Amino acid sequence: MSRATPMLRLTPQAAGTLQQQHAKATKELRALTRYSKEFDRKLKALIGYEALRQLHKATDNALLLADLVREAA
Numbered sequence: 001m002s003r004a005t006p007m008l009r010l011t012p013q014a015a016g017t018l019q020q021q022h023a024k025a026t027k028e029l030r031a032l033t034r035y036s037k038e039f040d041r042k043l044k045a046l047i048g049y050e051a052l053r054q055l056h057k058a059t060d061n062a063l064l065l066a067d068l069v070r071e072a073a
Contacts, residue, residue, distance in 0.1 A: 044052045
C-alpha cells in the first residue's frame with residue numbers, strides 16, 4: 001500500500017537556504033564523481049584493468065563486511 005508523501009511547507013527563506021544547500025551538495029558530488037572517474041582511469045593505466053577490477057571487488061567486499069560487523073554489534 002502506497003501512501004502519498006506529505007508536502008513540506010517551508011518559508012521562502014528556508015526554501016532558498018535548502019535550495020542553496022542542495023546546489024552545493026550536487027556540485028560537490030559532481031566534482032567527486034569526476035575525480036573518481038579520472039582516478040580510476042589513471043590507476044587502470046598504471047596497474048592494468050584486471051588488477052583494478054580485483055581492487056574494486058576487494059574494496060566492495062571490505063565495505064560489506066564492515067556493514068555486517070556494524071549491524072551485528
